[in-house]
Structure formats: structure tokens, C-alpha cells
Amino acid sequence: MTAVAPAEAQPSEPAAVDRPATRPWRRRLPVDAAMALGSLALALWITHDIWADPVNHTIGNNSGDHAFFEWLLGYGSWVVTHGADPFYADVLNNPLGVNLAVNTSITVYALAFAPITMAFGPSVSFVAILTLNLACGAFAWYWLLTRHIAVHPAAAVLAGLFGGFAPGYISHANGHLNWSAAWVAPVLLCRVLTLRTPGRWLRNGLILGVLVAIAFSVAAEGLFFTALACGVFLGTWALHPAGRAEARAALPTLLAALGVAAVTAAALLAYPLWLHFAGPQSFKGTGFRQSVHAEDLLAYVAWPARSLAGAFGMAGDFAPNPTEETSFFGLPLVLVVIGALVLLRRGATPGRRATLTALAVTAGLFTLLSFGPRVKLGNEVTDIPLPYALLGKVPLFDAALPARLALVVTGVVTVVLGLLAHRLIADPPKAWARVAGAAALVLALLPIAPIPLLYAQRAPVPQFITEGTWRRYVADGTALAPLPLTSDDFPDGQRWQAIALADAGRREAFHLPAGYFLGPGGRDEKGRIGAPERPTTVVFGRAAKTGRVPAITNGHRANARADLAYWNVSTVILADQVSGAFYPVNHGAVFETATLLWGPPTRVQDVWLWNVA
Template sequence: MSSGLDNLRDVTIAAPAPITSDPSSKKADISGRKWPAHLAMAAFSLAAAVYVCQGLWRAPQQNVVADNVSDQGQFEWMLSYGVYVLQHLGNPFFTELLNAPRGVNLAMNTSSTFYAVLFSPLTHFAGPQVTFVTILTLNLSGSAFVWYLFLRRWLVRSGLAAAVGGLIFGFSPGLVSHANGHLNWTSGWMVGIVAWWVLKLTDRDHWLRNGIVLGLLCTMGFSVAAEALFFAALASGIFLFVWLLSRPGLKRARTALPPLLKSLGVTALVAGTLLAWPLYMHFHGPLKFSGTGFRMRFYSEDLVSYVAFPLPSVAGAFGWGADLAPNATEATSFLGAPLILLFIAAVALLWRRSSPERRVTLRALTVIAILFFLLSLGPRLRFLGEEQSHIPLLYALLVEAPLFDSALPVRYTLVVVVAIALVIALFLDEFLTKRIAVRLAAVGVVFLAVAPIAPLPLRTLERAPEPLFISSGKWKDYVTDDGVMTSLPLSIDVAVDSMRWQAYTMARGGDSQFRIPAGYFLGPQDYEETGRHLVGRVGAPDRPTDQLLYKAARWGQVPRITNEQRLQARVDFAYWELQAVFLPETVTGPNGPLNRDALLRLATQLLGEPEQVQDVLVWRIRPGVDPVDVIEETQG
């Protein structure tokens, strides 16, 4: 009696020759032929990932990705928080260490709990900087390798075709662009494993096991990249829907649907139970909000970007790249005209040459590519950098829908890239069985389409070193345990040094820890919860004093401070419960050092002369001091 799994394999693999049914022969084939190929692919993928991340590996404690300094700092904080949570048995989904005195709902942020806990020993002993580049390297190489294994298991016979498909996705412009600071969106391996197990759900004999495993995988995926897991679930649902309603898939629906539904029920039960707490915190926890804090219409794909070349690529090195992305980290398409044309031609050729069973797979992949392409364009069409506001698109219907309202359209492109990579692998696999001239022609066409988008190494720059004031523990003399202290300026999306100093302290462990005001995170726009609908924003709501500090650091603006501004500063310091502020010798900004001299002049006007402590300048904030005394001190 055949199972749903066997039926699914019939649909997804149209083999030119039958596979032997002798299990011992199959095992011998795997051990004698496939394992060396697997090891070679793993080694090549790892070498390619090290090449892309080489700038960080040269000096992980010193260098930072140049195109997204802040997100790397944020992820380093999240990794260090894993050490803190394990040591203090803290709440992994809410913290009071950031945004004092309110805290931050981490369930609504990219907390990456799985990485933070799994790599906590490395973070503790080597620092979050080393952990960050380690995970980033493993993500890129693992994404290529897992999708290679996926292709060999489900779609193609040729190891070369599987390797090409895996590398196209694992080192696609989208994943490499997200390597500029994003540990979540480079986790393509997680999506591959989830997709792998989704294809097992039609197995009638193991529906319980498959449901449990998929539930555990979804739990892991939620803590790695919740938004990517949503995309994976959406794409998997579309694939299964098309497969079940396609002929000859329709003939198999009667036998495949019962185990599929039972497995999904078990998956929902397991994942729902394990994720009950984080989901509650996300939807009903303190400081919850809606949206992302980012403008969806800005973070949408430009129609031309799909056929353009990425800037950090071989084509870009020759000046053929296009700057049409919202930023360097969200350049998720840029596949180039040759690869797009090859994808279209491959679908047409394979459709003509394939059996009805194989056409089911092609139909599903094509539907997924088209739907996610439309979603990636956002609510309004963008063309050559200009929004065509009079042309609404599919996403305009979904902007306020649950889950869709928290996703950035530009990121749906990564699913399009998966579909393209799978189709290219199918195309190559089809023609690698032909005579030598046809094989060479097929390999040559794929090489010419892919070579222009081959990635260049990530750009890096130096960031401010950790002050001795922090690393030596001298800071403990200026703030009580769990008291509030910050470096200048307060942490925001373009200046995360204060979060970094806190992160390095958490990573080293110990009983003492300080909190910081503000921070780089997603939170509600308002200071107080009023029971009304709260919209998300990046960072804490602005206060007058942090705006003064920000303008001084970013643009060197130092106005003549009035007594009213000094009084406001005391009000703000009291709100933050600040005990001390300090200014290091260098302050990291988004493109290089910020204006330290301007910060020093402004802080001196507000607080008086600082105290030199090791390699920083420190101002003590004395709670309960009469503002008139402060005014007299700063003026005198």
C-alpha cells in the first residue's frame, strides 16, 4: 500500500530511470556516491560564506558591516541578552534593561531567542561580535546547503543541478544584502527545513510523527525569524493547495488530504502550546502595538529592480549595478535580466518537455513566484524610484490585515528567489541527461545568467572600541545595581553604542548590570498606554533632551542652552531615572564617527564640567537636586 509521501514523490520527481527498490542498494548508493558530494557542497558553501563575511572575520571585535551598523549592534544586544536570561532566569520576551523606565516587548521585536540561547556559551567566552559573524556565516552557507539537500531529496537527480539551485538562493542578492546586519533574514536554512517537512505531511503512515516534528520546527522558526516563518507557511499553503487541486494531483487528493489535515492539526497543537507565551506577549503583552514603524510604501520593490543588477556584485563592480532599493540591507531582488529571462524560458521549456506529474510542480512554483512577486511590489507601483500613486496593487488590499500589516513587502521577494532557484535547478537537471554538447550549453547558459550577480564581500568599517570604563567594571562606582546609565547620545537607530556597552557587560556575566534609557527597538509611539490603538515606531518616543543630544551628535548643532532647557533636561533625566552619563573618546554613527566635540559642548552646558574617568568623561546625575542649583553650577 503506497503512502501520501510516495504519491508526492511521484509528482515532484519525474525520473528518467527507475530507482531501485532494494533498500541495501539505496544505502550503498548514498554512502558510496552522495556523501562525498554532500561534503564537497558543504565545504564550498562554507568557503563562499567566509568569503562574503571576510571583512568581519579579519577583526570581529573591531569591524562592523558598513551598510547597517545599527542592526548589527541590535543583534549583538539580543545575543548577549541570551546570556543574561540564562544567568538570571529572566523573561526572554520582555526586558526592562532597555527603554528605562518602561522596558521593551521583545516578543514584538526580532529577539532571535533560538540563536541567543544556543550560542550563549560562545557569546559569553568570545563576545557577541564573534557570535554574530559566526551565525551570519553559518546562515549563508547553511541556506545554500539545506536547499541543495532539499533539491536532491525532492526535485532533481543531478548533484550539480541541486548545488546550483542551492547556491543561487543561498548567495542570492537578497540574502547577501540581508547579511548587512540581519541574522533573521539570512536564516534561509530554517525555511528549507520547514518546507522539507511540509512535503512529508501527506504520508499516511507517519502523520503523527510528521505533525510533531513540524510543530517543533515552527516553534524554532518563530524564535529565529517569525516573519520568514509566516512567508514559509504562506508559500507552503499555496503549494499544497495547487498540488491538491491539480491533475493528476486531484486524483490523489482523496488519499493525501486526511493525513495532511491530521498532521496540520498536530502541528497546530504542538506549536500553539509551545508558543502560547510568546504569542500572548506579542498580541496582548505590555507595550504592544500594530505595524512595524516602517513605511510599507517605501519598503516595496521597484518594478525595475528585478531585472537590474545589485551594487555589491560582479556586475556592480563594473558599474552596471542599480540603486533602486530602500537601503542596502533591503536590496532583495536585483536578479538581473539574464536570470529572469532564463527563468521564464526554463518554465516554458520544462512545461513542454515534462510529464503531467512534473507539470504539477511547475504550476505550483510558478503560482508562488507570481503571487509573491505581486506582494513584493507593495500597495502602490514603484517604477525607477518613483511611486505611481494612482496604480494600487494587490498589497493595498492587505495593508491592514493581521500579519500582513507587520511585514515589509520588499521581503516577499525572497520567496520569489526560492521559486526561481528551484526552477533553474529543474532546468539544469533536465538537460544534464542529454548529450555532451547540450550539457555544456545548459551549464553555460546558467553560468552567464548567474555570474553577474555573484556577490562581493560585505563592506565593513571600524567602530568605536569598548571603553575601558566599561570593560574594567569601573562603571559600577557610578551607578547602583540595575540603575540607569547611558553613554552619549542615547541609543537610537543611528547610534547604538550605549546598547553595545550594555551588551558586552551582559555577555561577560556577573551579578551587576545597568539599564539604559531609549534604545534601538520597535515600540509604541506614545509614552503612556491609554487603551486606544497604538501604532509602532522605531525607538522610544522623543523627549526634548534626547533630541538636543541627537542633533549635536549627528549634525553638530549646539545651540546656546537656556535655563528652560536645563530644567527640561532635569525633568527628562528624572523620567529616565538616570544616575550617570558618560562620553567615550569615539562615538559610532551609521557611516563613521559621530560629532563627539559637539556632544561635549552641549553636555557641558547642560550639566557642567565632566569628570575624567579612565578613557571616558562622566557626569553624575544627582536625583532630587534643586534645578536652581544646577543652573547656577552650569552658568558659573
């Protein structure tokens, strides 16, 4: 997630940024095509177990986020067919709705893939986007390295495959359509590196502004980190003695283009930005503890779970959950990158040294910040403060998770690997040194080679939902309450609503109480996961988790009546099978609890139904 801007290149070094490439496009085309197809093939292999049955297979490590992003895709179809607000959904968390601008709403994806979602369902759109995220990330890094840094195509292929399928992106592929979008950083960097082109400040600024708006809707946190990385890298490079003159010469054009980009992005994002910071159901901070979601000191030298090393039982358990292994390079790769930064400086021109210095500073700073507000060692948070403690309450930083800053370091490693491989290919050292360099790359990269994502079987979607039978029992504008009440623990109800929303032939979709999303109501006036719990939510949650049926009293019944009225629920259902995100659902306890509250249910197709209107 950083840029390279050398000024003086020796024949053995990659050419300067934004200078014409030496290889005609016809000669590059076969390599470009092979890289694109190879990246897509690798992405399909990693996701093939989800492709095998998209509806019934879920991400094994993160079924809750999987269902959440499917819901976003279903809602995108609803926006297209019904003209709903793309940034605020009133069909979820009835009656308050959900502010999607402050959530990871992937709005551009949801709208662009709406035709696929309506034709094949949100489950297919989900796995298609996940696959393309990884494949396009690898190709985008390859494109940046060949077009803007002009490294040897073979070196760019190697580095691009690392950049797109790095441990952090494979980890986030466990359900995150925002953070698995590895293409965001290199695409933005390609455009940033063109901003200094004389005479094109208006065109380049407009293009960057549009891309910033797209990136905001796909991965706002990633956009923020990429902007920080660009500022640190370019600032360091411009302050280096070898870069000052070139920086001063490019500054007027760069500032003009940035101004155009800022105005363009602000115009496109005015409404979602207002919703994000000041709209209804917005909040400050995050519902996650930053000290927990920070990199462990051992994480950088550990190997990831979904890797070749992990398959042989050598993975390190130093992440808060399987979706946040954001560094996990392994000790060999860390040593190779440090050695490469030292090696590449030998005999380098002053301009190249400025670039390498900026790379090292960017990597060092973001590594330090990724450790969070306090040192964490062996999964134990200590009392030793770190610089991030000063940033934790600063706007934007207060809503970020520091561990994810390690993805900036992944970008630096990608560029360094490209430069190192280019040196070994284009300026071969002595034979023994070339063999040693190639062996070091193999030993560093082979253990972290990715393996397919884990999957799990999830409960089938009831025919009551897929065949639209629910319309005969749920009045327009009222809510349907699946049991247990929908949350991050029990995401099935949200997945069912996604299917109803994607059905363009329906005049109306049922509303859903509660749900899985980020909203206000957390501790210290920060955000929280889902809506604040109501008594009925707690009763069914405990029954589902523990299997114990509570002694239902008139007080429970009164609370249930009040909660159903608040949610405007007309119908309650319990499917024959319900999936839990973290543990099995005790179906019998949920059924008995509901029967004690509302009496015997009616059997309709494959669900139990209570008419509570």
C-alpha cells in the same frame, strides 16, 4: 520557498517526492561533505572582513542593526545566567522595557550561542551566526533538492549555492541575523513534504511543530511567508487535474499531521504569541512605510550591489537601502527561469506539469505582491494601486514589508534552477542545446555571484565598560546614559550594554534609557523605531548631527532633570570616540552641550563622566 510534489516521474525527471533516493548514503556522503565545506568556505569569504576584527569592524552598510543583534546576543547570555525573561527585557528602554516577542529577537540563537557570547563576546557570536546562516542555507537547499526532489547532485549543488547566497540573502547579510537565515524555508519545506507519509502523522507533526517554534524565534516574518508560499503552491498543485487524486489520498494524513504541528507550536509559543499581540509594549502595524519598502518594477532585472556585476559598477539602485535588495536577479536570470519553465513542460508527465504550474503561479503571485500597495518605478512611488493595497491593513500583513516577499520568488528560482540543471545533466539534449543551456546558466549566474560584505571601523568599546569600572559609578538598578542618547542613529551605548550583559561574573548590569528597537508610539498608533523622543534626546541628537551647540536655558536644564529622573539615570558618560550609524558624531558639540547642562565632567579612564544622581 516553495515545495515540489510531482506524482509521475519519467526517467529523465527527478523522482517523486518522499520516495527512496536512488543513491546509497555512502555514495552521497562525499558530495554532501564537499557541499557543506564549500558552502562554509564561501560564507567565510563573504564575511572575512568582519572576522578579521569582530569587535571593531562593523557592517559597513548597517552598523545600527549590527549593534542591535549584538545586543540581543548579549541579552541571551543575561537570560541564561540570571534567569531573565527571554521575551521581555527590562534593562533596555528604562523604565518601560522592550517587548522582544514583537521584535526580531532571534531567541533560539541568543540562548544557543550564550556560551560563545560569554566566552568571546557578542561580536564573535554575531559573525559566527551570520556565517552559518549563509552556509546552512545553501546546504539546506541542496538537501531539499537531493532528498525530496532527487535531482542530480551536481544540479543540487548549483541550485543550492544560488539559494543560500542569492542576492536577497547577501543583501540581508548586511546586519540581519533573522533574514539572512536562508535555511529556514528549505528546512520547513523538507518537513512539510514528509507530512503525507502514511503512519507517521504524529511523529512528523511533532517535529514540524518544534521547527515552527524555532523558526518563529529566528525569523517570524520569514515563517509567515514560507507558510503562505506552501499554501499557494500546494493549493495550486492539488487543484490541478493531474494532482487531485493524489491530493485527496494524502489529505487525511496531511491534516492529522498539521493538527499535531499546530498544537505543538501553539503550546511552545503561547507566551511569546501573547506578548507579540497583546503584551506590554506591543503594537500593531510597522514603523516602516510599506509603499517605500516594496520592490521597484526594475528591481527584478537589476543586478545587486554586492555582486560581481556590482563590483564593476553595473548595480541597479532600486532598493530603499542596501539591506533590502531582495530580488535583483538580473535580466539574464529572469529570462533563463521563464525559459526553463517553458522548456521543462515539453514532454513532461501530467504530474510534472502540475508541479511546474504550481511553481509558476507561486512565483507570479509573490512577484506581484512584492511590488507593494502602489507601483514603484525608478524609485518613484506612483498612484497606481496594486493588490497588496487590499492586504496592507490585514493582521500579519500590516506588519510585513512587501519587498521581502521576493525571497519567496528566490525559493522558486532555486527549485527551477535545480530542475533545469538536472535536465541538462540527466537527460542531455543535443550537444548544441547542452552547450547553449550551460552558457545561459553561466551568463545568468556569474554577474550575481556574491562578493564580500562591506565593513567599516567603529569606535572601540571604552575600558570603562570592558573592565567593569562602570560598577563603581552606577548604582544597582539605575541607568547609565551614554551620550548621545542611544538610538538607531547612535547605537554604541547598546553595544556597550551587550558586553556588560554577556559578562556572567557581574551580579548586575546597568539599565539603559531609550535604545534601538521596535516599540509603540508611532504614527496612527503603529510601531516606531526606538522610544518616543524626549527633550534631552532631541538636544543631544541635534548637537551630534549638526555640530551646533544650543543656547542652554533653565528650561533645558529643567527638562534634562525631568528626563533623567524618568529614566532613573545616575551617571552620564561620553566616550572619547562615538560611532554614528549614518554620519559622524560631532564630539565637541556633544561635550560642550553636556557641560552647559551639568557642569564640568570628571575624567574616568577613557570617558568623561557626569554624576547626576
